[in-house]
Amino acid sequence: MSRKLFCEISPLTYKISYESHILKRKIRDTFRVKIANKKSEKKLPYLVFKHESLIRRRLRKVSVPVEEAKVANLKIAAPKVNNVIIKPGETFSFWSLVGRCTEQNGYQQGLMVANDGQLKKGTGGGLCQFSNLIHWMVLHTPLDIVEKYHHEQVDIFPDSDRKVPFGSGTSIVYNYLDYRFKNNTSQTYQLVTYVGETHLHGELYCSAPQNIIYKVEMENERFVKQGDQVYRCGKIYKRSFDNESNLLTNDLIQENHARVAYDTSHLNVITE
Numbered sequence: 089m090s091r092k093l094f095c096e097i098s099p100l101t102y103k104i105s106y107e108s109h110i111l112k113r114k115i116r117d118t119f120r121v122k123i124a125n126k127k128s129e130k131k132l133p134y135l136v137f138k139h140e141s142l143i144r145r146r147l148r149k150v151s152v153p154v155e156e157a158k159v160a161n162l163k164i165a166a167p168k169v170n171n172v173i174i175k176p177g178e179t180f181s182f183w184s185l186v187g188r189c190t191e192q193n194g195y196q197q198g199l200m201v202a203n204d205g206q207l208k209k210g211t212g213g214g215l216c217q218f219s220n221l222i223h224w225m226v227l228h229t230p231l232d233i234v235e236k237y238h239h240e241q242v243d244i245f246p247d248s249d250r251k252v253p254f255g256s257g258t259s260i261v262y263n264y265l266d267y268r269f270k271n272n273t274s275q276t277y278q279l280v281t282y283v284g285e286t287h288l289h290g291e292l293y294c295s296a297p298q299n300i301i302y303k304v305e306m307e308n309e310r311f312v313k314q315g316d317q318v319y320r321c322g323k324i325y326k327r328s329f330d331n332e333s334n335l336l337t338n339d340l341i342q343e344n345h346a347r348v349a350y351d352t353s354h355l356n357v358i359t360e
Contacts, residue, residue: 110263117184124178127171132278132293137228140287141221145248157196158214162288164194165218166281174277179234182219182260182267189262201239217288219267220257222279225292226269227326228302231277235268241346243320253306253324255344300336301329311348311357318348318357
């Protein structure tokens with residue numbers, strides 16, 4: 089029998105290990121990472137990219153109370169990021185700005201995706217939609233993503249007015265799984281985030297015009313049957329162009345092979 093890890097001995101040792109990890113990371117950030125935390129209500133002069141995502145999708149697997157809990161959680165978290173300035177050399181950290189999601193801080197039981205790809209409820213659930221929005225904007229800039237995690241490769245819901253490629257999202261868990269990007273450019277950037285009546289909104293500003301155009305596109309997306317299981321496959325590329333539409337870079341940023349967890353009878357499924 090293999091020896092148990094300290095965190096596996098009991099709920100108490102798990103709690104000690106968890107809190108120890110959080111403390112160690114905070115100490116490491118204090119001395120090794122320049123975290124962006126300054127804000128300005130005055131927007132920088134150049135809008136680089138903006139995006140919005142529907143906050144109430146009314147999916148069959150998601151009850152209205154859980155969906156409304158997500159909206160409430162987004163309304164707490166969005167102002168904590170809103171107007172943050174990311175100067176050259178600074179790193180944006182989602183959890184450093186949002187902080188821990190607790191009931192004491194007003195967070196509710198929203199929907200979360202567990203490590204095995206299953207749905208569950210948890211305090212602060214639904215904030216992945218927020219980090220997804222930020223990530224999608226950052227992909228359209230020269231900013232460097234230095235920490236990003238992907239949900240387990242499971243396609244949980246059928247598409248409903250999808251605006252971004254499947255698989256381009258993020259997975260976040262305080263503060264084990266953070267979403268971070270670093271500004272290695274010579275310009276200053278600013279994130280503006282807020283919740284409207286129907287959508288979560290994001291805007292990304294810069295101190296100078298962005299002369300390179302970025303596009304993030306899915307290629308060869310298909311549903312493939314392998315054995316008794318259907319998988320959603322495809323590749324996501326980030327491409328950059330100059331002002332004359334000349335291709336500068338063509339980077340593969342994600343390759344999907346996600347188990348489909350819903351009825352596929354209406355899909356065009358192929359066998360490879």
